[in-house]
Amino acid sequence: MKSAHILVQLLFLSLRSAASAATGGDQFVYSGFSGTKLTADGTATVTSDGLLELTNGSTLLKGHAFHPSPLRFVRSPNGTVQSFSATFVFAILSVYTDLSAHGMAFIVARDRNFSAALAGQYLGLTDIQNNRNHSNHFFAVELDTIQNNELNDVNANHVGANVNGLISLQSHPAGYYDDNDGSFRNLTLISREAMQVWVDYDDKIAEITVTMAPLTMGRPVKPLFTGTYNLTTVVTDVAYVGFSSATGTINTRHYVLGWSFAMNGPAPVIDVAKLPKLPRVGPKPRSKVLEVVLPIATGTFVLAVGTIVILLLCRHRRYAEVREDWELEFGPHRFSYKDLFHATQGFEDKHLLGIGGFGRVYKGILAESKMEIAVKKVSHDSKQGIKEFVAEVVSIGRLQHRNLAPLLGYCRRRDELFLVYEYMPNGSVDKYLHSREDKLKLNWAQRWAIIKGIASCLVYLHEEWEKVVIHRDIKASNVLLDSDMNGRLGDFGLARLYDHGTDPHTTRVVGTMGYLAPELGHTSKATPLTDVFAFGIFILEVTCGQRPITPSSRDSQIILVDWILEQWNNGSLPDTVDKRLESNYNVDEACLALKLGMLCSHPFANARPTMRQVMQYLHGEMPLPEMTPTDLSFQMMAIMQNEGFDEFNMAYRSSTVSIGSKSAISVGR
Ligand SMILES: Nc1ncnc2c1ncn2[C@@H]1O[C@H](COP(=O)(O)OP(=O)(O)OP(=O)(O)O)[C@@H](O)[C@H]1O
Numbered sequence: 112m113k114s115a116h117i118l119v120q121l122l123f124l125s126l127r128s129a130a131s132a133a134t135g136g137d138q139f140v141y142s143g144f145s146g147t148k149l150t151a152d153g154t155a156t157v158t159s160d161g162l163l164e165l166t167n168g169s170t171l172l173k174g175h176a177f178h179p180s181p182l183r184f185v186r187s188p189n190g191t192v193q194s195f196s197a198t199f200v201f202a203i204l205s206v207y208t209d210l211s212a213h214g215m216a217f218i219v220a221r222d223r224n225f226s227a228a229l230a231g232q233y234l235g236l237t238d239i240q241n242n243r244n245h246s247n248h249f250f251a252v253e254l255d256t257i258q259n260n261e262l263n264d265v266n267a268n269h270v271g272a273n274v275n276g277l278i279s280l281q282s283h284p285a286g287y288y289d290d291n292d293g294s295f296r297n298l299t300l301i302s303r304e305a306m307q308v309w310v311d312y313d314d315k316i317a318e319i320t321v322t323m324a325p326l327t328m329g330r331p332v333k334p335l336f337t338g339t340y341n342l343t344t345v346v347t348d349v350a351y352v353g354f355s356s357a358t359g360t361i362n363t364r365h366y367v368l369g370w371s372f373a374m375n376g377p378a379p380v381i382d383v384a385k386l387p388k389l390p391r392v393g394p395k396p397r398s399k400v401l402e403v404v405l406p407i408a409t410g411t412f413v414l415a416v417g418t419i420v421i422l423l424l425c426r427h428r429r430y431a432e433v434r435e436d437w438e439l440e441f442g443p444h445r446f447s448y449k450d451l452f453h454a455t456q457g458f459e460d461k462h463l464l465g466i467g468g469f470g471r472v473y474k475g476i477l478a479e480s481k482m483e484i485a486v487k488k489v490s491h492d493s494k495q496g497i498k499e500f501v502a503e504v505v506s507i508g509r510l511q512h513r514n515l516a517p518l519l520g521y522c523r524r525r526d527e528l529f530l531v532y533e534y535m536p537n538g539s540v541d542k543y544l545h546s547r548e549d550k551l552k553l554n555w556a557q558r559w560a561i562i563k564g565i566a567s568c569l570v571y572l573h574e575e576w577e578k579v580v581i582h583r584d585i586k587a588s589n590v591l592l593d594s595d596m597n598g599r600l601g602d603f604g605l606a607r608l609y610d611h612g613t614d615p616h617t618t619r620v621v622g623t624m625g626y627l628a629p630e631l632g633h634t635s636k637a638t639p640l641t642d643v644f645a646f647g648i649f650i651l652e653v654t655c656g657q658r659p660i661t662p663s664s665r666d667s668q669i670i671l672v673d674w675i676l677e678q679w680n681n682g683s684l685p686d687t688v689d690k691r692l693e694s695n696y697n698v699d700e701a702c703l704a705l706k707l708g709m710l711c712s713h714p715f716a717n718a719r720p721t722m723r724q725v726m727q728y729l730h731g732e733m734p735l736p737e738m739t740p741t742d743l744s745f746q747m748m749a750i751m752q753n754e755g756f757d758e759f760n761m762a763y764r765s766s767t768v769s770i771g772s773k774s775a776i777s778v779g780r
Pocket residue numbers: 464465466467468469470471472485487516532533534535536538539584588589591601602622623
């Protein structure tokens with residue numbers, strides 16, 4: 112009887128929401144998505160409650176959803192893109208209240224195939240080599256919850272308007288201007304609250320307007336920001352509208368609750384009352400019956416006994432951690448959560464050293480030994496592989512080299528893993544290279560010593576230890592400086608081991624854009640030579656004092672390797688050396704560093720030297736093979752002919768590591 116009643120209700124509900132998708136050629140409104148026919152891919156799906164779930168909590172994945180039919184944005188042939196308006200209600204639910212990854216975007220795109228796009232900071236929209244390529248043909252309004260400096264992000268909680276890529280034309284911290292007093296009010300994208308965004312394009316003045324507000328409020332009069340950009344060059348005559356979203360390494364769900372769109376007029380009003388409910392974060396709610404009956408039946412009991420029990424549990428729960436039998440054998444490397452909690456004064460923000468792609472790093476002092484530590488808080492969402500991971504962490508803990516930042520141990524708690532490193536008082540090399548402050552300077556002798564130190568550490572990891580250790584994330588922020596300003600390689604959170612002479616398993620690509628060897632794009636297989644590639648980029652970054660990729664103007668970025676090759680071609684290689692050194696550096700060493708850096712970051716793995724050879728070059732025990740920029744191109748063409756040539760390398764070379772892309776052409780002619 113009762114279930115029949117519920118069924119009828121359900122049927123009624125879904126009919127109602129299906130009807131809410133209004134018809135009309137160039138406008139629509141979804142107040143909830145039950146019964147609609149969106150085209151979705153990746154992690155995107157419509158839940159049984161009628162929410163559009165773009166990402167489902169799995170990490171490093173992407174999802175897209177589009178209105179089923181394309182819309183005509185240009186009326187007459189060779190005309191301009193017409194005005195349009197969109198509004199949507201969204202919510203971002205991360206397992207953490209203060210950290211989430213990576214974000215979502217409303218998009219107008221030429222096609223719906225984003226299979227080649229990357230997750231993470233690329234939001235499922237494009238990849239590094241095609242970022243801002245004019246043939247992308249998409250317009251996006253991003254809701255971004257992570258700050259990526261290489262993409263010029265203003266902070267880790269902003270809204271931006273983007274064209275063909277991830278570097279915003281215009282962006283603003285999330286929030287709204289109060290209608291009453293005109294003051295700006297912050298909104299937190301990852302607050303788990305539903306919020307509404309309005310996107311308008313006015314074709315008369317080529318103006319993009321973005322406005323946002325909490326769901327409970329109407330549309331504020333003053334927009335969050337406006338930008339001028341003529342979308343006629345971007346949006347194609349016929350284009351799809353929808354959403355894209357991607358996760359990073361943090362378990363996050365991105366939802367759209369309602370959405371409407373109109374061409375040449377205001378977007379229809381979304382019926383807020385009909386919007387589906389967001390799921391609760393945390394354990395699943397019980398069934399309806401239990402939800403009503405249980406509290407009444409047990410209410411009194413819980414009140415009486417519960418209070419006492421909870422008081423006792425609170426103390427215990429505060430320090431609760433996950434320990435399993437198999438971990439006993441790892442003994443001394445296991446820290447207690449309580450010790451780490453006290454060492455960092457409860458992971459206080461004032462002890463935060465920095466935020467990276469995998470979580471936050473805090474400074475702490477161990478109560479007993481008074482030792483200074485750096486604690487990296489990493490979130491992981493599955494038990495799978497954790498045993499292997501911990502086993503690896505522990506064996507990595509046995510590594511000893513004077514240019515390594517020692518990994519002291521780990522701790523595990525619910526879905527968090529803590530990695531404990533020795534604290535390095537002088538921070539990381541990137542701070543020195545890219546800071547404008549005068550006191551944060553590295554002279555040439557220090558830089559040269561850091562390069563040699565890290566090289567010897569990599570020889571140790573690749574060849575001298577009992578197993579081959581591949582670091583996989585060599586970059587300036589992972590090279591730390593101890594009290595004597597010695598370079599020390601840190602961050603073994605990502606390293607994986609394999610036996611000498613065996614093949615590593617294929618795994619997901621990890622690492623950082625700009626330092627990733629091109630072959631990782633199609634094999635995903637980290638090897639010592641992919642480390643050599645990243646090390647080459649590191650040498651260049653240290654010598655030139657510039658990031659591997661520097662966004663320059665609105666539509667372009669300077670690829671460090673490209674720029675050096677160009678200067679080298681013009682016979683002015685030493686001009687690329689960091690201007691902050693003035694002329695206080697050893698020209699021979701600097702030129703050797705530049706050429707070696709170029710050789711190490713050669714797009715073809717087998718043209719790169721091994722770390723042992725790199726050491727010999729650095730110490731002058733072996734002369735660097737004679738090479739000119741033109742030689743590099745000839746070499747590359749030979750390799751292309753011998754090994755066959757795939758599209759990936761072509762695409763990659765032409766934009767990212769284009770050793771020879773320019774010169775190869777000029778040689779050919
Ligand atoms: N052992 C340490 N001692 C002192 N500072 C550290 C230590 N480890 C990390 N840091 C600081 O914390 C910051 C954040 O480190 P984190 O490793 O999370 O980010 P990242 O290196 O930028 O990126 P990735 O996650 O790819 O390693 C670094 O920039 C560094 O300055």
